[in-house]
């Protein structure tokens with residue numbers, strides 16, 4: 001049973017879409033016509049995509065009837081778990097009442113106004129405005145345009161450059177991918193665009209050498225100061241970072257990192273942007289990752305957990321300091337047809353109410369996370385194949401190492417982690433491989449029994465990988 005109260009009335013038996021064709025037929029149809037994101041199409045089509053049929057709580061089922069523990073919450077988004085019927089009901093009601101209307105030309109609707117007020121209520125002090133997008137990527141594109149417009153409005157149009165981080169992830173649009181520090185993305189299509197530069201990521205395990213995590217955290221943060229001085233502070237618009245890097249492999253910065261970043265942004269008058277697309281809405285055990293680390297950002301990019309992934313919606317939360325300038329500056333020539341879409345807004349608002357009323361974030365932080373962290377460390381701290389065991393809120397990660405004591409990593413670590421990911425998948429556990437790490441971000445509503453299953457299944461899978469590599473008998 002999940003942490004959230006279960007919907008108790010019996011569900012009508014349903015004819016699931018997946019049952020209309022065989023798995024092979026779905027795979028053939030998919031291979032013939034669907035280009036998947038971030039995929040090697042030929043390799044995928046040769047193997048056939050796993051067909052996900054339906055979901056409930058922390059589980060998804062495939063078309064072969066396998067019940068799979070989804071320890072990635074879809075794609076870091078299904079924070080309240082699958083199958084919450086209230087959200088489906090709100091969506092259906094809203095589609096019947098007002099399926100769409102835009103907010104461009106002096107109109108609004110109750111759903112977007114209500115969601116905005118709810119966001120102002122749950123966001124940190126001073127965040128009273130929101131600009132809507134459909135995704136995190138569009139949110140970060142909005143950030144680029146917004147910070148440049150802000151500075152231009154203040155008579156400093158030369159303040160254009162945005163400093164981001166290597167191995168950060170900010171999405172896949174041209175702006176988002178440019179802010180991101182993924183070189184394999186930059187290689188395709190001449191990115192980053194001008195005016196975006198990258199500094200070192202705060203990854204002590206990889207880059208810390210002989211420094212303590214705390215000393216290294218200061219060093220990594222001071223790369224920002226060095227870059228500002230190199231560019232000239234008068235040319236720098238903003239610094240952007242994920243409080244915890246998600247897609248980069250759950251990189252948890254040393255405790256000294258964010259306070260020093262904050263000091264530097266304050267000292268040089270640079271806008272601080274927290275990309276909360278993954279960290280927001282509970283992943284760290286706080287509503288926002290910025291609160292966990294005590295960061296005081298000017299803008300926060302949001303998406304994913306805003307609607308728990310039930311419908312696409314994202315945006316940028318804007319601090320009063322920036323909002324005041326934007327409001328006085330006249331037209332901001334930016335927006336999307338579906339900015340603040342009424343159905344997505346209604347679903348997001350219901351999702352926020354569920355998070356709030358059921359105290360899902362607080363219960364995860366106070367009652368569950370300490371227990372699951374203990375399980376995670378007990379399972380992996382002494383594991384011969386695992387070097388860096390990390391967790392924070394409901395982020396869980398482990399890095400494979402050739403030699404534990406010296407933090408020596410495998411030359412083919414990426415391939416080994418992918419093999420580990422495949423073993424998990426074959427054993428009905430969804431984790432993700434990033435470089436030489438295996439990572440997880442389960443739904444916030446995982447029960448104790450489900451948490452025990454998650455960790456013990458992860459351990460069995462890593463043991464299997466260790467046996468294949470000769471690290472365990």
Ligand SMILES: Cc1ncc(COP(=O)(O)O)c(C=O)c1O
Nearest residue numbers: 135136137169170171275277278
């Ligand atoms: C931190 C962060 N920012 C932005 C994005 C992009 O969001 P989307 O895929 O909704 O465009 C992601 C997606 O994973 C993300 O993790």
